[in-house]
Amino acid sequence: MKTLAVTLFVFFSFTLKAQLDIDTTLSKKELVYKVLMSESSDMLIRNIKYRGSDFSIASFVNESPEVLIDKGLILSTGDVFDAMGPNKKPNTGVRASGMRDQDLQSIATSIVIDATVLEFEILALRDSLSFEYVFASEEYPEYVNQGVNDVFGFFVKELNSRALSPHNIALLDDGRTTVSIDNVNHRVNEEYFLKSDFFEGKSLQFWEQNREMMMRARVFEFDGFTVPLEAKAYLKAGKWYQFKIAISDVGDRYFDSAVMIKAQSFKSKGNRIPQxxxxxxxxxxxxxxxxxxxxxxxxxxxxxxxxxxxxxxxxxxxxxxxxxxxxxxxxxxxxxxxxxxxxxxxxxxxxxxxxxxxxxxxxxxxxxxxxxxxxxxxxxxxxxxxxxxxxxxxxxxxxxxxxxxxxxxxxx
The missing domain is CATH 3.30.1330.60 (OmpA-like domain)
Known part of the structure; x- marks a missing residue:
């Protein structure tokens, strides 16, 4: 009885404190200047633009900071409020903007729809750019290798350059493999993958043995996540770049996905440029x-x-x-x-x-x-x-x- 009581106490303590707060009231400028960036970002920003539904972008605070990311910016293919746990359904999703995006279409396997896109121009005062993020999706694990995965990307392109297309820096540590449902899951590159499960319908013993998963299932609705990853790019000194965060449904308009960027992690690093x-x-x-x-x-x-x-x-x-x-x-x-x-x-x-x-x-x-x-x-x-x-x-x-x-x- 004492063992059971302790287990129940631990379980309900986790349950009570695990919460995700979503805020859609900030302007797009505030999301960039006050959420993404910090006073040590060493970066100039201009021309902030957003395409997508108002309910598909927000700031968030995770009251269980040991779970993935403590606070930051979230972009979803659907409604950001549906990201809030506990994880109850395998197919949470809503129809959103209906918009398309050419850069996402270039890496998708079918028709892109419900795109959510935040873009702006950057000039870094150091020689590289980096930030931390997590990708999450309801398409895990059912749609691994099914050819209709939701897509996302972080696209970087030098302004006024001759390059025909931007470079996607949502890559694994090898610098070549794009982060996607087919490339990061329970079968491939599993060291970068974190699974979730339905919060209800599991025994206390199961959750006692899988506490980290329990917290993810309590805080978030999604069925799978990447581990926290770092996106990075080397930039030419003194040059302005177009930077785009984009995510969309592919094929169907359900089974939402989201990308979460850690607050104040968006910054330039490395050597200060001479000019x-x-x-x-x-x-x-x-x-x-x-x-x-x-x-x-x-x-x-x-x-x-x-x-x-x-x-x-x-x-x-x-x-x-x-x-x-x-x-x-x-x-x-x-x-x-x-x-x-x-x-x-x-x-x-x-x-x-x-x-x-x-x-x-x-x-x-x-x-x-x-x-x-x-x-x-x-x-x-x-x-x-x-x-x-x-x-x-x-x-x-x-x-x-x-x-x-x-x-x-x-x-x-």
């Missing part, structure tokens, strides 16, 4: 193209002034400066590795001590604006110079107005 400063400088100039920038590279840092307006002896940001500060917010979201030092300045009206305090208030006001608009405070710092570093002569009203400013120093 990184010039690449970042060019990117900032293109993002803030409507502003008059005095952008300079100084000691490995980028510094520039923006036309942030202040009235004399005041630290309140004027409305005409909101536009450029909003553009700076957008820039920092596109470049999560970017950190900003805000430096406050004044003209020479008033005492040096008063101007030092005023310049601090101006820097703090700008920092507060950026923070209120979603920039992590850890990416922001302030300094204050008072009247000690004028940009123009304080002998004219125009010069004094130019000196009532903030300066930005960027590091990454």
């Amino acid at each position: 990184a400063d010039e690449v970042v400088k060019s990117f900032i100039e293109s993002e803030l193209k409507d502003e008059k920038l005095d952008l300079a590279i100084r000691n490995g840092q980028l510094s520039f002034d923006l036309q942030i307006q202040f009235n004399s002896n005041e630290s309140v940001i004027l409305k005409q400066s909101f536009k450029v500060l909003s553009e700076l917010v957008d820039l920092m979201q596109r470049f999560p590795s970017l950190k900003v030092l805000v430096i406050g300045h004044t003209d020479n009206v008033g005492s040096e001590s008063d101007n030092l305090m005023l310049s601090e208030k101006r820097a703090l006001a700008v920092k507060a604006f950026l923070s209120r608009n979603g920039i992590n405070k850890e990416r922001l710092s302030v300094a204050f110079k008072g009247e000690s570093e004028p940009k123009a002569s304080n002998d004219t009203d125009v010069g004094m107005r130019e000196n009532r400013r903030v300066e930005f120093v960027l590091t990454y």
Whole structure:
């Protein structure tokens, strides 16, 4: 009786804490900037696009982090909420977008349908790209080698290159074998495969002997998974690439599959490219193209002034400066590795001590604006110079107005 009681306690403890939380409320930009990437991603992002049903993409948190992936991004051929366990059915699936995708069609064995596609352009500041992921499917094990497997891929192509088709980097460790149901299962490359089973209808003894499988069956609906894998690609220095995450049904519109990418694992690795400063400088100039920038590279840092307006002896940001500060917010979201030092300045009206305090208030006001608009405070710092570093002569009203400013120093 004691042994049974302990087994039941362990079983129900696992059951109670095993849960998958799905969130479809984030925008596609937020999914890329805040879920996929981190402040150490060392990567520039632009032109985010999505094709698919709104219910086929989401962020997720796995409250049993020892099971596969703790949190991240999920793309499904059906409804992402159907990924939530426990595993009860062998054929969970719904009709989704009905969309096709040419790149997926090129690796499929039949007609591609219900495609879910997230794509964007990347420029890595290091010489390679990598991220962690898991592929899961309801087609395991029934449709192994049946010729109608769902497909997915991570497609990379240099922009404006002569290459006719992108390179799929969803590969096993040999760098040649694509990750698919036929290539990773209980018969082939089984070291990369994790099976599941129905959560109900099994004895306590079975689950006691298969605890890891029990947790997978409790958290997820899918009948089979890959182990966590790493996708990677070597990139040319200073080049923009088109990157695409895509998954779709093949043949039928049921038996859902999904790909899950680990949160904040999407980053560039390896050696820093030699022209990184010039690449970042060019990117900032293109993002803030409507502003008059005095952008300079100084000691490995980028510094520039923006036309942030202040009235004399005041630290309140004027409305005409909101536009450029909003553009700076957008820039920092596109470049999560970017950190900003805000430096406050004044003209020479008033005492040096008063101007030092005023310049601090101006820097703090700008920092507060950026923070209120979603920039992590850890990416922001302030300094204050008072009247000690004028940009123009304080002998004219125009010069004094130019000196009532903030300066930005960027590091990454």
